[in-house]
Amino acid sequence: MFKMLKKSGFRLIKPADIIIPIISLFLIFSHHSEKGTTIHVYSNGKEVFVMPLSMDTIIEVQGKIGKSIIQIKEGKVRMLHSPCPLKLCEKQGFISTRGNEIICVPNRIVIRIGGRRDIDEITE
Amino acid sequence: MTKSQSKFATTVILIIISGFLYGVETFIPRPVPFIRLGLGNVLVLFALINLGTKEGFQVGIGKSIVGALLTGSFLSPSLILSLAGTISSITIMWALYTTGFFGIIGLSMAGAITNGVVQAIVVSCLFAGTYAFAYVGRIMTMSGMITGCITGFITYGLLKFAERRSGGTEHK
Numbered sequence A: 001m002f003k004m005l006k007k008s009g010f011r012l013i014k015p016a017d018i019i020i021p022i023i024s025l026f027l028i029f030s031h032h033s034e035k036g037t038t039i040h041v042y043s044n045g046k047e048v049f050v051m052p053l054s055m056d057t058i059i060e061v062q063g064k065i066g067k068s069i070i071q072i073k074e075g076k077v078r079m080l081h082s083p084c085p086l087k088l089c090e091k092q093g094f095i096s097t098r099g100n101e102i103i104c105v106p107n108r109i110v111i112r113i114g115g116r117r118d119i120d121e122i123t124e
Numbered sequence B: 001m002t003k004s005q006s007k008f009a010t011t012v013i014l015i016i017i018s019g020f021l022y023g024v025e026t027f028i029p030r031p032v033p034f035i036r037l038g039l040g041n042v043l044v045l046f047a048l049i050n051l052g053t054k055e056g057f058q059v060g061i062g063k064s065i066v067g068a069l070l071t072g073s074f075l076s077p078s079l080i081l082s083l084a085g086t087i088s089s090i091t092i093m094w095a096l097y098t099t100g101f102f103g104i105i106g107l108s109m110a111g112a113i114t115n116g117v118v119q120a121i122v123v124s125c126l127f128a129g130t131y132a133f134a135y136v137g138r139i140m141t142m143s144g145m146i147t148g149c150i151t152g153f154i155t156y157g158l159l160k161f162a163e164r165r166s167g168g169t170e171h172k
Helices: A002-008 A015-033 A119-123 B003-027 B040-050 B053-071 B077-099 B104-126 B130-166
Strands: A038-043 A046-052 A057-062 A067-073 A076-081 A101-104 A109-114
Touching: A015 B104, A015 B130, A038 A057, A038 A067, A046 A057, A076 A101, A076 A109, B003 B040, B003 B053, B040 B053, B040 B077, B040 B104, B040 B130, B053 B077, B077 B104, B104 B130
Parallel strands: none
Antiparallel strands: A038 A046, A038 A109, A057 A067, A067 A076, A101 A109
C-alpha cells in the first residue's frame, strides 16, 4: 500500500503538513497581543478624549450618572473609579492590546485602545 | 481522442461540476454567512494535481464564473471576492505542491485558509474597516482549517479513484 502511494507522487498526509495549522494558529493568536498606542474615550457615544498610551496620567470624564476617573499607567489603562453600582469596569483592571475596550454601561463610558493602523487615524 | 483533447474535455467537465457545486453550496443554510465547505476546491486541487498547473487555474477561474452565473451574482462584488480568493488559493496550493513536501490534507488546508483570509482582506478593504478584518480573518482561518481537512479527504479519494481508473499516468 505505501509503495503504491509513493509511486503516485501524492500522499494523504506528509510530515510538513503540520506547519500549516501551526502557522495559522500562530497568526490567530499573535495578532491578539498587539500593543496599542492611543486610547479613545467615548462618553454617551461622543469621542471626548484621545490620548497617547505612553503618557502616565489621570483623566476625569463626565458620564451620564457621574464622573469616571480613568488612569493611564506604563502603557496600560484602567477605570480607577466609576459611579456605577456594580463596578464591573473597575474590576476589569488594566487593558493594553489594540482593539480592547472597557465599557461602563450605566455611565455610558467606553474606553477603546487604538493603534497605528487604526482606521480613524488614517482618515483623520 | 488525443491526449490534449481528453485533457481539455476533462477540464471543461470539472469547470461545470465545480461551478454547479459552488452554486448549490450557496443555497445550503449555514450557521455563519461566510463559512462554506468549499467543495469546488476539491475539483480545483484535483485538476491541479491530476491535469496540471494551467488546468488548475482554468478550473478555479471557471468555477467562479459559472458559479456566479448560476447564483445570479455575475459582475457583482461577490464575483470579485470569489475570484480573488480562488486565484490566490490556487497560487498558494500550486507553490506548495511543487515543493513536494506537502500532502493532500496540507495543500487543501492551505488553500482553504488562503481563500478565506484573502476574502476577508478584500471585504475589509472594500466595505468594512480594519477591525472587521481582525475578527473575520480569525473566523476564516479557523473554519479553513476544518473545511480544508474535510475537502482534503474527499480530494484524496477522488485522486485515488482516478488513478485506479486510468493507471495514474494517462495525462502526464
